[in-house]
Amino acid sequence: MRESVILRYVGAVMLCVSAFMLVSAGISYMNNVDSGFYPLLLSALLTFTLGGFPLLFVPRAKSISNKEGFTIVVGSWVLASVVGMFPYLIWGGEFSLVNAWFESVSGFTATGATILNDIERLPQGLLFYRITTNWIGGVGVVMFSLVILPSLGTSKMALSNVELSSLAKDNYQYRTQVIVRILLVVYVGLTMITTLSLKLAGLRWFDALTHAMSACATAGFSTKNSSIAFYDNVAVEAILAAAMLISSLHFGLIYATFLRKGNNIFRSEVVRTYLAIIVVAIVLVTISIFSAGVYPTIWEALRYSYFQVISLMTSTGYATADTNMWTPFAIIILIFVSIVCACAGSTSGGMKIDRLLIFCKILWARILRQQHPNAIIRIRVDGVAQDADMLNSVVVFIVTYIALILFATVNNTLFGQDLMTAFSSTVACIGNVGPGFGAVGSMGNFADIPAILKLQNSFLMLMGRLEIFGFIQLFFLKWWR
C-alpha cells in the first residue's frame, strides 16, 4: 500500500470540496457579505492547502491497486466529512464539535438528518454549502472528483470500481470514461431540469436550486425548518417526487433509456419490482391513514402518502406531513421502505432493492430445492445468472445490515431512548434516509439526542454509504500492510 498515492488522491477530493466551499463563499458575498462568508472562505483556504499539499509532492500514479482504491474512497468520505465541519465550527451557532461532525457526515453521506433546530437562521452561503455537501455526497465524493479532475487519468478505473457497488456495476456495460460521462450527464441534467421546474412552480431561484440539488442527491437537506411542508404546494411536491424517483433509479439505465437502448428502465426486473413496491406501499399507507381519519379526504391522504413513501424509499427524507401522527400500520410500511430503499447505481442509500430481489429469489430457490433435491436451480436477474459469490455476498450483506440495526437499536435504548426513536433513528442513519419516527420524526431532528449517539449515528451513516464492508476494512491492521 502506497500511502503517498492515497494522500494524493484524497487530496484531489479535498480540492473538489474546497471548490464548493469557495462557490458558497461567493454566494455569501453576493448576499451582502453575510456571516457565512469568512467561515466559508477560510474553510476553503484550509481545505485547499490540505488537499493541495500532497499534490505538490506526490507524482501522478500510473496505476492504483484495488486495495488503494478502497482506502482512497473510504478516506475521501471520512476526510471530506472532517473538513466539511470547518465552516460550521467557525460559524458557531448550534454547531458544537459533535453537532458539526454529525451535520457534515449527514451531508456528505446524503443522509439529510440534521441537528439544527432553526435551519432558517443560517446565512444563505452556509445554507448553500450545506446543500452542496448533499449534492457531491449523493453521487459519491470520489465519482464527483473523477468527473471534474481530468488529471486522474487511468486511475479512474480503480476508483470507480470501488465507488460503485458490485450490483451497480452489472448494469454499466460501458468503459469507465463513459460511466463517468453518464453520471455527469444524468446528475447535472436532472438537477437543472428539476431547478427549472421548481422555479416554474413558484419557488425562488435559490430555493429551487437548493431543493433540486438535494432531491437529485436523494439526500433531504432543506433550507426550511418544516422541509417541503413549508411550501404547501402540490406542484412543488410532484416535481420533487419525480426528481427523487428518477434519481433513485440506476443512472446507467436512465442513460440507456434516453439513448433508446435495449437495457433500459422499462425492461429492468429490478426497476419493475421497485416501482411495484412503491405503488403497493402508497396504496396501503393511503388506505390506512384515510380510514383512520388522519385526513378528511382520500385525495389529501394520497397527496401526503405518495410523497412520504417516495421520500423515504428513495432515502431522501423530505417531509410534507408529521408522520408520527399516522397509524402504526402506515409507520411500519414506511420503516420497511426506509430499510429497503432504492436501486443500486443510483444516489440513494439503504439495503437496495437489487439485494432484496436476489434474497427473495434465493429463498424461493431454497424452497424449490427442498421439493426437487437434484434440480439445478440458477438465480437470474434480468436474465443474467448470478454467480455463487454474488449470492453469498448479498446474504452476508443483508444479515450484517440487520444485525447492525439491532445492535445500534439496543445501544440507543441503553442511553434512554424510547424503542421507536432508537430503532427508527438507526434505520434512518444506516440507510442514509434522514428522518425516522418518534423524537427524530419527519418534523423533528437529532438535536436532543445524546452526543455519544450522534457519533454512533454518524458512524452508521458512513457505514451505510460505504456499504459496510468497505468501511470495516480500514480498521484491520492487515489491510494497511
Next chain:
Amino acid sequence: MKGIGKRVTVGFLGIVVLLFASGIISLFELSNLSNDTEDILAASRRNMEIANDMLHSVQEHSQAMLHIAVFDPQADRDVYRRAMGDLDGKVAAARSEAVDATRLDSLSMSVLRLREISEQFVFSSAIGNIDIPLMAVPSSEDGATASSQRGKAWYENDYKPAYDNVVEQIQSYMTHTHSSLAPRAEQLSKNAYRSVAPVFISLVVMIAIVLMFYYFVMFYGVNPILKINRSLSDFLTYRLPFNVKAELLDELKEVVDNIEKLIGLSKQNR
C-alpha cells in the same frame, strides 16, 4: 511542478498564507465580538438613560400639576408643558431605538391619556368650569379652599391613576428592554469562541500539514539520499551494482542518473 526547492518553497508559503489568513479572520471576528459587546452595553446604558429621563419628566409633570391643582391655579403653565414635552420626546426616542416599537404602544397611550387629563384640567380651571367630584368637597368652605380641595380631589381621582399607569409602563419598558438584551448577550457568549475557532482549526490543519510535510521530506528527500549513499558505498566497497530502490523526484532522480553515468564511464575507462 519540478524541483525540490520549488516544492518546499511553495509548501512553506502555503503554510504562511494559511497562518496569515486565519490570523486576519480571527482579528476580524475579535473586532466583531468587541463591537457587539459595545453595542449591547451602549444599548443597555441608553435604555437606562431614556427610562430615567422619562421617570424624571413624568415626576416633574406630576409636581407641576399638583402645584396648579392644589396650591396655585394661576401658576406658570410652562413647567408642566415643558415636562410633558420632555416626556413626549423621550417616548419618541425610545420608539426610534426600539427593536419592536409596537411594544411601546401602551406607554404612548398612557402618556397620551395623562396629557388629555392635564390639558382638560388646565383648560377647565382657566375658564372656571372644573368638573370634578364636588361631592367630596364640603360646601361651607370658602372659594379658595374649595378650589384647592377640588384640585386635590382631581389629582387623587383622575391624575394619580393616569400617572401611576405611566410610571408602571416606564418600568415595564425598562424590564422589557433588559430582557430583550439578554438573548443577544447569551448569543454573544455562545459565539465568543468563534473568534478563537479559526486559529484553533488552522492550528489543527497546520499540524496535519507539517506532519505530511515531514512524511514527504523523509519519503522523497531524506530516504532516497540515504539509499543513494548506501548503494554508492556498497558499490565502492564491495563493487555491488548501484541500484537505488526509492521514489525519486526531480534533482534526486538526476543525481542517480548522473551517478549511473559516472559508474558507466569509470567502467569504460577501466
